[in-house]
Amino acid sequence: xxxxxxxxxxxxxxxxxxxxxxxxxxxxxxxxxxxxxxxxxxxxxxxxxxxxxxxxxxxxxxxxxxxxxxxxxxxxxxxxxxxxxxxxxxxxxxxxxxxxxxxxxxxxxxxxxxxxxxxxxxxxxxxxxxxxxxxxxxxxxxxxxxxxxxxxxxxxxxxxxxxxxxxxxxxxxxxxxxxxxxxxxxxxxxxxxxxxxxxxxxxxxxxxxxxxxxxxxxxxxxxxxxxxxxxxxxxxxxxxxxxxxxxxxxxxxxxxxxxxxxxxxxxxxxxxxxxxxxxxxxxxxxxxxxxxxxxxxxxxxxxxxxxxxxxxxxxxxxxxxxxxxxxxxxxxxxxxxxxxxxxxxxxxxxxxxxxxxxxxxxxxxxxxxxxxxxxxxxxxxxxxxxxxxxxxxxxxxxxxxxxxxxxxxxxxxxxxxxxxxxxxxxxxxxxxxxxxxxxxxxxxxxxxxxxxxxxxxxxxxxxxx
Numbered sequence: 001x002x003x004x005x006x007x008x009x010x011x012x013x014x015x016x017x018x019x020x021x022x023x024x025x026x027x028x029x030x031x032x033x034x035x036x037x038x039x040x041x042x043x044x045x046x047x048x049x050x051x052x053x054x055x056x057x058x059x060x061x062x063x064x065x066x067x068x069x070x071x072x073x074x075x076x077x078x079x080x081x082x083x084x085x086x087x088x089x090x091x092x093x094x095x096x097x098x099x100x101x102x103x104x105x106x107x108x109x110x111x112x113x114x115x116x117x118x119x120x121x122x123x124x125x126x127x128x129x130x131x132x133x134x135x136x137x138x139x140x141x142x143x144x145x146x147x148x149x150x151x152x153x154x155x156x157x158x159x160x161x162x163x164x165x166x167x168x169x170x171x172x173x174x175x176x177x178x179x180x181x182x183x184x185x186x187x188x189x190x191x192x193x194x195x196x197x198x199x200x201x202x203x204x205x206x207x208x209x210x211x212x213x214x215x216x217x218x219x220x221x222x223x224x225x226x227x228x229x230x231x232x233x234x235x236x237x238x239x240x241x242x243x244x245x246x247x248x249x250x251x252x253x254x255x256x257x258x259x260x261x262x263x264x265x266x267x268x269x270x271x272x273x274x275x276x277x278x279x280x281x282x283x284x285x286x287x288x289x290x291x292x293x294x295x296x297x298x299x300x301x302x303x304x305x306x307x308x309x310x311x312x313x314x315x316x317x318x319x320x321x322x323x324x325x326x327x328x329x330x331x332x333x334x335x336x337x338x339x340x341x342x343x344x345x346x347x348x349x350x351x352x353x354x355x356x357x358x359x360x361x362x363x364x365x366x367x368x369x370x371x372x373x374x375x376x377x378x379x380x381x382x383x384x385x386x387x388x389x390x391x392x393x394x395x396x397x398x399x400x401x402x403x404x405x406x407x408x409x410x411x412x413x414x415x416x417x418x419x420x421x422x423x424x425x426x427x428x429x430x431x432x433x434x435x436x437x438x439x440x441x442x443x444x445x446x447x448x449x450x451x452x453x454x455x456x457x458x459x460x461x462x463x464x465x
Contacts, residue, residue, distance in 0.1 A: 015225025179325025248275025
């Protein structure tokens with residue numbers, strides 16, 4: 001009978017906080033990559049994920065993901081609706097209170113939903129996004145989390161416990177899941193107005209780098225915290241996370257240097273995320289050298305994959321498919337080649353004498369999650385669109401989704417001149433009329449109206465999103 005460990009509990013509590021920080025980090029990362037007229041909407045979409053998923057998780061999400069399996073490893077039951085049964089002192093998951101484990105897993109559910117928002121940036125109605133979150137988390141994420149994370153001595157989730165695929169921290173349940181969902185959602189909403197014609201480059205690269213840094217910091221809780229103990233497995237996951245991420249930055253920048261002639265800050269930030277994604281499923285199953293290889297491969301392939309949307313004609317605004325789907329597939333499948341039994345997972349891949357046994361298991365897990373997520377997300381998106389309309393109007397998209405959906409703008413250019421008094425229309429005879437609202441899309445520093453400034457908007461960065 002396991003006993004409560006104060007050290008393990010403290011580590012998982014700290015890891016939970018680190019993983020929660022990843023979602024605001026993601027908001028900054030995505031927020032810097034959109035155009036200035038959409039940044040608040042992107043931040044709101046991510047913060048909404050925190051609010052909605054947290055409530056769903058307490059009400060029934062944890063139960064569906066981690067209650068006793070109701071058959072075939074596909075779904076948990078409703079035995080922990082409301083989580084009332086977790087409050088007793090004897091409710092332990094290993095050496096930590098089950099409440100702590102539930103809190104840790106809640107952060108995974110939040111970040112997975114938030115990742116999808118990048119694929120539909122600039123054009124989704126906020127109210128429709130809220131409804132989408134409820135449906136997607138319930139129908140897609142909670143069951144898939146059960147498949148991958150629920151263990152019960154051969155009677156747990158069908159991917160992690162019965163199939164025997166290795167996914168230490170969510171390469172399938174989080175990244176392949178969100179990446180496939182992002183592709184489906186982008187297809188449902190369609191292309192942004194002016195896509196591949198108008199400049200759609202990141203409006204604030206320092207914000208992108210800040211977000212990437214917060215993601216890198218929080219990801220140590222994501223991966224090392226998934227050991228659910230302060231032990232050697234956590235240490236291996238921590239070290240491998242750092243090695244793979246650093247290598248992925250180099251891999252991405254190398255591709256940019258060869259392909260475009262210049263390494264970019266956006267490329268460095270994107271390489272960070274690609275490496276973090278790829279090492280997530282594999283951080284407990286490879287050596288540090290294996291982690292470096294995974295990082296290099298993921299950085300290079302994801303850098304190449306972001307151009308797929310132009311070739312295939314889908315508008316994945318912030319490269320959720322190119323980074324999270326492709327990175328998740330790379331990390332999940334390379335376990336079948338690079339896994340070493342000296343690592344905590346204790347399995348050998350093809351390069352370490354294990355044959356193709358682990359490789360086929362990884363492939364089945366990856367394909368199953370990808371297909372399930374894509375199909376169900378496409379159906380959910382179509383239903384939401386049919387009932388309430390998923391996309392904002394043409395006029396709102398042109399004028400800016402921040403103003404249309406939230407009645408706010410991120411940057412107030414009207415105060416650049418130093419005056420705080422509203423602009424007043426002057427009637428004939430010199431009488432002042434009512435204040436006239438200032439169009440936030442007008443750059444008063446240059447006195448260019450929105451239409452004229454459109455062609456010069458967001459010139460920073462070298463990668464068009």
